[in-house]
Amino acid sequence: LAKTTQPISMDSYEGQEVNITCSHNNIATNDYITWYQQFPSQGPRFIIQGYKTKVTNEVASLFIPADRKSSTLSLPRVSLSDTAVYYCLVGGAYGGSQGNLIFGKGTKLSVKP
Amino acid sequence: DSGVTQTPKHLITATGQRVTLRCSPRSGDLSVYWYQQSLDQGLQFLIHYYNGEERAKGNILERFSAQQFPDLHSELNLSSLELGDSALYFCASSLRGDTEAFFGQGTRLTVV
Numbered sequence: 304l305a306k307t308t309q310p311i312s313m314d315s316y317e318g319q320e321v322n323i324t325c326s327h328n329n330i331a332t333n334d335y336i337t338w339y340q341q342f343p344s345q346g347p348r349f350i351i352q353g354y355k356t357k358v359t360n361e362v363a364s365l366f367i368p369a370d371r372k373s374s375t376l377s378l379p380r381v382s383l384s385d386t387a388v389y390y391c392l393v394g395g396a397y398g399g400s401q402g403n404l405i406f407g408k409g410t411k412l413s414v415k416p
Numbered sequence: 417d418s419g420v421t422q423t424p425k426h427l428i429t430a431t432g433q434r435v436t437l438r439c440s441p442r443s444g445d446l447s448v449y450w451y452q453q454s455l456d457q458g459l460q461f462l463i464h465y466y467n468g469e470e471r472a473k474g475n476i477l478e479r480f481s482a483q484q485f486p487d488l489h490s491e492l493n494l495s496s497l498e499l500g501d502s503a504l505y506f507c508a509s510s511l512r513g514d515t516e517a518f519f520g521q522g523t524r525l526t527v528v
């Protein structure tokens with residue numbers, strides 16, 4: 304499993320764009336990059352997945368450079384409700400790999416008014 | 417609503433006791449994962465079942481065991497409970513290991 308490194312915490316203000324970077328130097332050729340979001344006392348939920356370049360959905364964008372050794376989750380114009388922990392997973396599709404679905408410590412995003 | 421149902425939502429029990437947590441996956445999902453999340457801790461992967469068979473095992477204590485039944489619901493059994501076992505226990509399901517995982521609302525276990 305490729306090890307991931309992401310900041311422990313980030314602060315932002317409402318209306319700002321937030322970029323959370325995840326490093327995964329040992330990513331394998333077949334690995335996907337998947338991000339999950341977890342609100343306090345709730346289970347995580349899938350937000351976005353990508354393999355290369357850029358992926359965008361109604362919630363976020365995911366930027367992946369050509370070497371794929373890092374990725375950046377971009378949340379446009381955050382609101383207080385985006386306060387959550389964001390997990391970066393590298394492995395099979397949707398984060399699963401060899402039967403595991405492993406979450407690291409994630410990045411705790413705090414959005415302030 | 418993710419479609420994954422966990423019962424009970426809350427459980428308070430004493431040290432040394434045994435409890436069973438139940439998870440009903442989304443209709444059609446064959447994979448069930450169990451996680452433990454202590455206060456301010458990350459999600460610790462415990463175990464993964466696929467269509468009734470154990471697929472992968474994480475940091476699951478010997479005092480803990482799980483199984484997935486023919487109807488695909490799963491149970492996590494925790495025995496000889498200790499204060500440190502107090503945590504949120506999440507179950508997730510997916511169609512298979514490489515498809516989107518959906519999490520339940522969790523069972524909050526408090527050991528006193």
